[in-house]
Amino acid sequence: MPIRIVRQDITKMKADAIVNAANSSLLGGGGVDGAIHAAAGPELLAECRTLGGCKTGEAKITRGYRLPCKFVIHTVGPVWQGGKNGERSQLRSCYINSLALARKAGCETVAFPLISSGVYGYPKAEALSVAVDSAREFLDSDDSDMTVYIVIFDKAAYRIGEKLFKDIEEYIDDRYAEWHVNARSEMLRMPMAAENIHEADFTVCSPMPTKSFDKSSLTDAVSKLDESFSEMLLRKIDERGISDSQCYKKANIDRKLFSKIRSDKNYRPSKPTAIAFAVALELPLSETREMLEKAGFALSHSSKFDIIIEYFIEHGNYNIFEINEALFAFDQSLLGA
């Protein structure tokens, strides 16, 4: 049930269904529509001819033919007319209706391009936010384990809000600079130390005598392990009074992975997964660090990814989809499974 933003050519996606940004004739066109028809072969057009077109906001389904997906869902997005003519609600319908068709066809994975954001002129950043919000709305009300991919084709096509982008850029610059200054002063100390090393300082050491260890005291120490990541996660879910599903949905993690973590006390999540849970639980920075430590990770100012996470937590913004949009804009890996 998670949402993933990926940079890819949608005709290469091995999802159960891909969605086509079509026009109301359903008889092909340019942009992603042209690419899908070219890759699927003439059989797709032949089936489309039998469908009797499609209205704006609605969707129709066909087979995928030569594409690596089983189905193509054709939807017709609104033409942008300034935003005051119901464009947002029509675009939302495109996503909701396409997902309803996908579910009916038994699809577990569905890939969307940014509908309307090309020839139809919908501003890209807003088109992305409608895509994410609509997919989320559908998935929240759906019991299936569907995964939705939002496929962004060109890097230039993608831009989070200018102000947010600038803010994060500045935040990264400040933190990076701070880290480099510290790292540099560390390094400056080293040559001085090297100058003071003389040959006489090197002596041949005999091997350290091996000491037999006390097995029982080691067993004792190991048995006193601290709370594990999984235990901490479950405790914090309880403390916040939220349900498991509220937590993993908010973390953009699928149910299967959550069950694995729940049933394995010693489960070691990846760093993005661990952070996703900290974000879902809305932990302040200190508790986020503590939770990451349980999984063997830290937040550092030498990594853009870490600084972006820190930025959002410090600004009290725990919306994982917004965080992912920002991570994506800065070419970082995304949160979630």
Ligand code: AR6
């Ligand atoms: N994979 C993923 N995304 C793509 C690909 C691709 N291969 N090619 C383009 N995009 P558009 P619309 C992105 O114009 O605005 C057609 O002629 C592209 O960067 O394809 O809904 C139809 O027949 C953009 O962000 O669709 C209609 O007449 C997004 O897909 C009309 O265009 C949508 O751009 C529909 O216009």
